[in-house]
Structures are given as structure tokens and as C-alpha cells.
Amino acid sequence: MSARLRFSYADLHDTIARGAQQIIASDFRFDVILAIGGGGFIPARILRTYVEKPLIAISLARYHPDQPPSETPHKLQWVEGVNHMITGKRVLLVDEVDDERTTLAYAIEELLQEAPSEIGVFVMHNKLKPKKAEFPASVKHVFVGKDIEDVWVDYPWDARDIRAHERDAAVGGPIEVDEQEARAQYRN
Amino acid sequence: MSARLRFSYADLHDTIARGAQQIIASDFRFDVILAIGGGGFIPARILRTYVEKPLIAISLARYHPDQPPSETPHKLQWVEGVNHMITGKRVLLVDEVDDERTTLAYAIEELLQEAPSEIGVFVMHNKLKPKKAEFPASVKHVFVGKDIEDVWVDYPWDARDIRAHERDAAVGGPIEVDEQEARAQYRN
Numbered sequence: 001m002s003a004r005l006r007f008s009y010a011d012l013h014d015t016i017a018r019g020a021q022q023i024i025a026s027d028f029r030f031d032v033i034l035a036i037g038g039g040g041f042i043p044a045r046i047l048r049t050y051v052e053k054p055l056i057a058i059s060l061a062r063y064h065p066d067q068p069p070s071e072t073p074h075k076l077q078w079v080e081g082v083n084h085m086i087t088g089k090r091v092l093l094v095d096e097v098d099d100e101r102t103t104l105a106y107a108i109e110e111l112l113q114e115a116p117s118e119i120g121v122f123v124m125h126n127k128l129k130p131k132k133a134e135f136p137a138s139v140k141h142v143f144v145g146k147d148i149e150d151v152w153v154d155y156p157w158d159a160r161d162i163r164a165h166e167r168d169a170a171v172g173g174p175i176e177v178d179e180q181e182a183r184a185q186y187r188n
Numbered sequence: 189m190s191a192r193l194r195f196s197y198a199d200l201h202d203t204i205a206r207g208a209q210q211i212i213a214s215d216f217r218f219d220v221i222l223a224i225g226g227g228g229f230i231p232a233r234i235l236r237t238y239v240e241k242p243l244i245a246i247s248l249a250r251y252h253p254d255q256p257p258s259e260t261p262h263k264l265q266w267v268e269g270v271n272h273m274i275t276g277k278r279v280l281l282v283d284e285v286d287d288e289r290t291t292l293a294y295a296i297e298e299l300l301q302e303a304p305s306e307i308g309v310f311v312m313h314n315k316l317k318p319k320k321a322e323f324p325a326s327v328k329h330v331f332v333g334k335d336i337e338d339v340w341v342d343y344p345w346d347a348r349d350i351r352a353h354e355r356d357a358a359v360g361g362p363i364e365v366d367e368q369e370a371r372a373q374y375r376n
Contacts, residue, residue, distance in 0.1 A: 046345050052375070
């Protein structure tokens with residue numbers, strides 16, 4: 001058995017709406033929303049409803065399909081062609097979860113090569129756990145939709161059976177599930 | 189008053205799941221999912237749960253912020269840097285709705301410049317109405333999650349109040365709403 005958190009789409013939409021209110025109330029002004037795909041696509045698109053800025057995307061894969069597994073994410077899609085929306089601009093980088101922080105820290109370090117005027121971060125969820133990487137000191141605006149405990153999260157967009165997912169999400173806390181079954185029911 | 193269709197997130201997820209089953213059952217094999225942002229971000233990300241292919245994005249805006257309104261969409265983000273995933277490859281282009289077909293037809297015509305081996309299309313919704321543009325003859329695989337009547341659609345990701353949206357969606361058909369109120373409640 002394994003403990004899992006399952007959030008409904010509406011819960012996550014609400015979490016992002018609350019995050020957006022923090023962003024709006026802050027002194028962080030930005031020019032563009034940059035989603036880190038695949039995980040950041042949905043949070044970034046929902047966020048755009050509340051903060052109306054142009055939305056563009058990069059896409060990072062955990063592994064290169066033709067190379068041995070590595071700690072460094074593979075850039076499936078990077079910023080070629082949209083550099084002018086990053087260089088000298090203030091960018092709000094969006095991802096679904098800050099887990100060990102390695103992907104986010106990697107993305108920020110690489111984006112700093114493009115000389116943005118500032119990078120801010122919005123994560124829908126932040127897992128309360130030790131991080132394996134830190135944000136560079138130049139990152140002064142980090143917005144978190146919700147802090148969550150350090151358990152496995154099944155997101156609705158990864159569910160093969162969304163009705164079953166939404167029923168489980170209604171419990172409102174971690175549930176104990178059969179691990180093998182969960183792996184078959186979710187893409188993650 | 190104005191007639192509006194409001195779909196819940198779970199309804200749309202189911203619609204995309206059914207579309208995915210059509211794609212899998214077809215003879216269309218493809219190498220990459222290409223989301224047309226902003227609208228296609230969420231459908232494409234959900235689709236990826238069922239068809240596990242790399243996911244990349246382009247982003248089209250209806251208007252260029254610095255230019256007068258035009259019928260031609262503005263390329264906020266295009267395929268620079270990911271051309272190698274398109275040229276000679278089979279691409280599944282994803283958008284939320286085929287309305288007048290102008291955006292889709294524009295995207296396809298422009299993508300054909302990259303010499304893909306084939307372009308297929310998946311739209312979550314197809315509005316049953318006369319189209320202002322046609323797909324090029326080379327597009328032989330068009331998948332539709334659901335045909336819908338020609339009324340205004342409010343998508344959940346555009347809702348400022350997702351709980352109110354999900355309650356309205358539970359009606360299961362068009363609802364009559366005050367137009368000004370609807371405009372304040374949705375981003376579209």
C-alpha cells in the first residue's frame with residue numbers, strides 16, 4: 001500500500017486562483033508567463049485566466065530518449081524563437097510542483113543565459129521536504145499555490161479514469177492505495 | 189441573455205479520453221504532439237496521458253499587441269528549435285475547438301513549410317457550423333472528441349469562479365445567462 005494525494009481539477013484551479021491573487025498583490029510585475037512542460041502546461045494556462053500576459057512554453061523531459069538516464073533534464077523544447085520575450089524581460093516561470101527543486105533550478109540556471117531582467121517562479125504545489133537544489137539569489141519572487149506534505153501526488157491530468165480520480169479527491173486528504181493499481185491508473 | 193455551454197473539467201477529460209481511443213484505434217501513427225497554445229495546452233496535456241508521445245507547443249494570438257486587428261493570427265511562439273521534431277515527422281496538432289477553422293487552417297499551412305511527413309489533427313470540440321477555411325488535402329486524419337452545437341462555450345480553464353462553473357456544467361446542456369455577467373466571470 002502507498003499513500004497518495006489526489007486533488008480534483010476544481011481544487012487545483014482554486015489553488016492557482018489563490019496563487020494568482022498573491023502574485024497580483026505583490027510588487028512583482030512581469031511581461032510573460034513561461035510554462036515548463038509537460039507539468040506546467042495546465043497550471044500556466046489556468047493562471048493566465050487571472051493574470052493576462054502572453055503565454056509561451058518550454059518543455060523538459062526527465063530523460064533523453066536515446067541517452068542513458070541522467071540527473072540533468074533533457075530540453076525537448078527551449079527558447080529559440082522566443083528569446084526576445086525573455087532577454088531584458090521579467091519572466092514568470094510556472095511549474096506544477098516544486099519537489100526536489102532540481103528541474104526548476106536547472107530551468108532557471110539555463111534561462112539566466114538569456115539575460116532576463118528578472119525571473120519569478122510560481123509553483124502550484126510546494127512539497128515540504130529537503131531540496132536538492134536552491135534558487136539562485138537573483139530569484140526574489142517565488143509564489144506557492146499550496147504547501148503540501150511529502151507524499152506521492154496523482155494529478156487529475158494524469159488519470160486514466162477521471163471519474164474515479166475525482167471521487168478519490170473528494171476525500172480531501174491522503175488515501176492508501178495499492179501501488180501497482182495506482183501505477184496502472186495514472187500516467188506518472 | 190445568451191446561451192452558453194459549460195463543460196466540467198471531468199467532462200472534457202472524458203471527451204479527450206474518447207478522442208484518444210479513436211486515435212489509437214486508427215491507422216495514424218505519429219511522432220510528436222504539437223499543442224496550439226493557449227487553447228490547446230490543456231487538451232494536449234491530457235491527451236498525452238493516453239498517447240505517450242513527446243509534447244511541444246506553439247502559441248498563436250488572435251492579434252499582435254502592437255498591430256491593428258487582423259484575420260491572420262500572430263505567432264507568439266513558433267517552431268524554431270523544434271523543427272527537427274516536425275520536418276520529416278508525423279505531427280498530431282491539438283487544439284481545444286474547431287470553430288470557424290481559420291486558426292487551425294492557418295497553423296497547418298504554416299507548418300507545411302517545415303515539410304512534415306504528415307499532419308493529423310485532434311480537436312476536443314468541433315462546432316457544427318459552416319467553416320471559413322478548409323484543411324489542406326494532405327490532412328487525412330482529423331479526430332474530434334465531440335461535435336457540439338454552435339453556441340458560445342465557456343471552458344473551465346477560463347472561469348474566474350470554478351465552483352460556480354462546475355455547478356453550471358452539471359446542468360448538462362446550454363444555459364441562459366446574462367451576457368455581461370458571463371463576460372465578467374470568464375476570461376474569453
